[in-house]
Amino acid sequence: MTQQSLFHESKEQRPFVKGELSRMIFHNESEHFSIASIKVKETNEDFNEKTLVIKGHFSPLEEGETYIFHGEFKNHKKFGRQYEVEMYNRVLPETKDGLVLYLSSDLFHGIGKKTAERIVNELGEQSITKILEDRHVLDAVPKLPKEKADQLYNSLKEHQGFEHVMIHLSQYGFGLKLSQKIYEAFQDQTMAIIEEDPYQLVFHVEGFGFHRADEMARFQNLAHDHPTRIRAACLYMMQKSMNSGHVYLPTEECLIQVEQLLNQGIEQAITYKELSEQLIHLGEERLVYIEEDRIYLPSLYFAENGFCNHVDRIQEKNVEVEHTQADLMKIIGDLEEEEAMSYGEDQFNAIEKALHSKLMILTGGPGTGKTTVIKGIIHSYAELNDVSIDPEEYDSDKPFPFVLAAPTGRAAKRMTESTGLPASTIHRLLGWDGHDSFERNQNNPLEGNVLIVDEFSMVDIWLANQLFRAIPDGMQVLLVGDEDQLPSVGPGQVLADLLASGKLPSIKLTEVYRQKEGSKIIQLAHEIKNDACTMASLGKDHDFSFIPAKEHQLSDLVTNIVQKAKEKGNELKDIQVLAPMYRTDVGIHKLNESIQQVLNPKSKQKRDLKHFEVTYRKGDKVIQLVNQPEDGVYNGDIGEIVAIFRAEENIDGVEQVVVDFEGKEVVYPKKDLNNIMHAYCTSIHKSQGSEFSIVILPVVRSYRRMLRKNLLYTAITRSKQSLIICGDREAFLSGVGTTDTDTRYTRLKEKLNEEPSKEIEPEEEEQLSPYDFM
Numbered sequence: 059m060t061q062q063s064l065f066h067e068s069k070e071q072r073p074f075v076k077g078e079l080s081r082m083i084f085h086n087e088s089e090h091f092s093i094a095s096i097k098v099k100e101t102n103e104d105f106n107e108k109t110l111v112i113k114g115h116f117s118p119l120e121e122g123e124t125y126i127f128h129g130e131f132k133n134h135k136k137f138g139r140q141y142e143v144e145m146y147n148r149v150l151p152e153t154k155d156g157l158v159l160y161l162s163s164d165l166f167h168g169i170g171k172k173t174a175e176r177i178v179n180e181l182g183e184q185s186i187t188k189i190l191e192d193r194h195v196l197d198a199v200p201k202l203p204k205e206k207a208d209q210l211y212n213s214l215k216e217h218q219g220f221e222h223v224m225i226h227l228s229q230y231g232f233g234l235k236l237s238q239k240i241y242e243a244f245q246d247q248t249m250a251i252i253e254e255d256p257y258q259l260v261f262h263v264e265g266f267g268f269h270r271a272d273e274m275a276r277f278q279n280l281a282h283d284h285p286t287r288i289r290a291a292c293l294y295m296m297q298k299s300m301n302s303g304h305v306y307l308p309t310e311e312c313l314i315q316v317e318q319l320l321n322q323g324i325e326q327a328i329t330y331k332e333l334s335e336q337l338i339h340l341g342e343e344r345l346v347y348i349e350e351d352r353i354y355l356p357s358l359y360f361a362e363n364g365f366c367n368h369v370d371r372i373q374e375k376n377v378e379v380e381h382t383q384a385d386l387m388k389i390i391g392d393l394e395e396e397e398a399m400s401y402g403e404d405q406f407n408a409i410e411k412a413l414h415s416k417l418m419i420l421t422g423g424p425g426t427g428k429t430t431v432i433k434g435i436i437h438s439y440a441e442l443n444d445v446s447i448d449p450e451e452y453d454s455d456k457p458f459p460f461v462l463a464a465p466t467g468r469a470a471k472r473m474t475e476s477t478g479l480p481a482s483t484i485h486r487l488l489g490w491d492g493h494d495s496f497e498r499n500q501n502n503p504l505e506g507n508v509l510i511v512d513e514f515s516m517v518d519i520w521l522a523n524q525l526f527r528a529i530p531d532g533m534q535v536l537l538v539g540d541e542d543q544l545p546s547v548g549p550g551q552v553l554a555d556l557l558a559s560g561k562l563p564s565i566k567l568t569e570v571y572r573q574k575e576g577s578k579i580i581q582l583a584h585e586i587k588n589d590a591c592t593m594a595s596l597g598k599d600h601d602f603s604f605i606p607a608k609e610h611q612l613s614d615l616v617t618n619i620v621q622k623a624k625e626k627g628n629e630l631k632d633i634q635v636l637a638p639m640y641r642t643d644v645g646i647h648k649l650n651e652s653i654q655q656v657l658n659p660k661s662k663q664k665r666d667l668k669h670f671e672v673t674y675r676k677g678d679k680v681i682q683l684v685n686q687p688e689d690g691v692y693n694g695d696i697g698e699i700v701a702i703f704r705a706e707e708n709i710d711g712v713e714q715v716v717v718d719f720e721g722k723e724v725v726y727p728k729k730d731l732n733n734i735m736h737a738y739c740t741s742i743h744k745s746q747g748s749e750f751s752i753v754i755l756p757v758v759r760s761y762r763r764m765l766r767k768n769l770l771y772t773a774i775t776r777s778k779q780s781l782i783i784c785g786d787r788e789a790f791l792s793g794v795g796t797t798d799t800d801t802r803y804t805r806l807k808e809k810l811n812e813e814p815s816k817e818i819e820p821e822e823e824e825q826l827s828p829y830d831f832m
């Protein structure tokens with residue numbers, strides 16, 4: 059179908075405004091949002107003015123060109139009537155003169171008036187359509203060199219192709235953004251591919267799901283055992299397994315799951331043989347990697363192998379130790395005097411071993427002195443190597459020797475607070491571009507002598523590989539973490555596998571020092587860790603209480619405690635409610651709602667903005683849910699809503715929420731509000747890497763499915779000064795007694811002890827990160 063005929067068809071059916079673009083008033087590149095004014099030529103809307111302001115999510119348009127816009131009129135308080143564009147397409151010139159003008163315009167380099175005339179004389183009024191359908195029609199145009207013909211065809215395709223495809227794609231209900239992604243993947247083949255085999259979208263368009271493609275295919279009567287349907291289902295299952303933390307799936311399990319997915323409600327079942335054939339086909343196409351009886355997504359296959367090889371590479375070079383134990387004892391002795399404390403034996407051993415190791419792991423529960431040891435290592439390294447620990451004395455020519463990083467912004471901030479040295483998130487350290495590439499890699503490695511990564515239990519296999527490939531051969535590395543905490547949200551369990559492999563030297567700190575200061579919280583943590591938690595462990599203390607409550611009382615009780623804590627002078631950011639589930643009657647969403655009603659209720663003085671079920675209000679505590687490096691905010695960062703703007707109050711013409719993240723303000727247009735949520739109560743998973751003065755932890759029977767030892771351990775170790783658990787003691791004790799954590803399929807432990815693999819560097823196109831699918 060041609061662009062013109064399409065236009066005529068849509069013109070009859072839908073409201074439209076046809077107009078010549080007189081001026082682009084505004085364009086925001088990242089939002090893809092434009093405002094422009096047009097001279098109206100024709101419309102079937104009730105509108106008599108000669109000019110009109112249009113706005114919507116589209117690329118900058120060419121001034122002087124005529125377009126057809128489909129959309130609807132909206133009344134803007136300040137600017138009056140405007141047309142909100144949902145779809146548009148350029149109107150092709152309809153007369154020979156118009157065509158000559160168009161083809162000889164600046165849009166087409168190298169085509170002057172004479173050449174344009176020759177083209178139109180040869181091909182007639184349908185010139186553009188003919189060229190787009192078959193570029194070789196240009197061969198018949200006299201005196202048109204092949205180069206120019208190619209250039210003209212490519213430019214035409216560029217200008218017309220997307221608009222043409224977009225109209226087709228709108229039939230499937232795809233918005234502009236998704237249409238753009240699809241067009242980027244297939245260019246002028248888009249319609250042919252979609253009509254022949256919609257499952258190609260699953261393979262080539264990031265984030266396009268199997269079920270959506272399946273719906274399109276049903277519409278087109280594609281066979282249920284079509285090979286690409288089977289392949290798309292396999293890929294979908296692999297992506298799903300990664301969301302559950304697996305690095306690979308055993309072939310057998312993958313086949314069973316795909317079989318269940320595809321054979322639902324189908325009479326003639328697809329056989330295992332057919333499934334296996336398509337799985338092998340996916341392997342040949344390198345859309346999955348098959349290693350013995352394991353199936354991997356490419357990004358995770360390369361991550362697992364790459365990480366092992368980088369561990370070998372970094373470990374290969376020894377640390378040259380020039381000091382004696384006596385030198386170190388002297389340095390530590392001086393430090394002990396300065397700090398008025400004495401290092402425990404295991405702490406001293408940890409410092410000594412770290413100084414001698416190229417790569418080492420330091421683990422231990424809360425209060426065992428991990429941070430104290432980090433400080434000891436930095437101090438001793440600086441003394442022994444005669445380097446300063448004042449970052450001011452360094453610059454880009456002479457990089458600071460100590461590189462400190464953690465997986466979350468809050469954990470990095472805590473590192474800075476405890477060491478007094480700069481620390482950053484791993485993503486920022488590596489110069490993440492927000493998608494799948496990092497500025498730092500083996501060709502542009504990190505600078506510095508010693509890398510210390512805290513909260514390493516939170517690092518997944520993909521990020522671990524990205525970090526390790528950027529570590530230069532000579533750098534010493536210390537990985538610090540608590541292996542009893544939850545594993546990473548992303549795939550793998552890198553810290554646990556590294557420890558289990560025995561590949562790296564490691565020190566486990568067991569003596570609890572904070573307990574000596576009389577902390578019941580720490581005592582409880584260690585009792586949980588050592589499976590020694592009983593009813594007696596839940597008795598009240600100065601920093602701990604367990605308040606029994608029934609489910610129906612829970613919401614009021616939790617809200618009450620938060621309110622009291624606030625009245626006592628605590629800031630909201632220091633009081634954190636943590637819960638394991640989102641959608642129950644006492645889940646995170648309901649608790650947020652109830653706390654908001656009391657702590658930040660509806661008021662004439664405070665603006666609010668409804669987004670689906672949730673009302674955001676000025677003063678609300680919110681949490682960032684995704685990494686947004688372009689704004690410097692990361693998953694897990696907590697902030698406060700400081701302003702809400704109406705659409706008419708800002709140049710973008712959309713409602714906006716402004717959040718202050720400890721001094722950094724980020725603006726969220728309404729459509730991006732999915733990137734945040736209320737944070738009066740957050741999930742325990744999201745709280746990893748953070749600490750709060752006061753933690754309130756509801757634990758009731760309806761959470762039972764989620765209650766596990768490592769989850770509750772992670773929750774209670776988030777509290778620094780006060781922990782209040784409310785709910786059901788039995789449910790709590792049964793939770794801490796449940797250790798059957800879901801097994802994650804990872805091969806890291808074994809691979810760390812195998813010969814190095816050769817396949818560590820993916821081809822360009824295989825560098826997609828798992829987050830693209832998560």
Ligand SMILES: Nc1ncnc2c1ncn2[C@@H]1O[C@H](COP(=O)(O)OP(=O)(O)OP(=O)(O)O)[C@@H](O)[C@H]1O
Binds near residue numbers: 402424430431
């Ligand atoms: N050898 C020691 N003698 C006395 N106090 C110590 C010693 N080691 C650590 N501490 C104190 O114990 C407390 C906990 O230490 P530190 O913060 O280093 O532990 P951590 O393992 O990093 O804890 P967390 O993971 O909970 O932050 C601190 O107040 C610290 O000063």
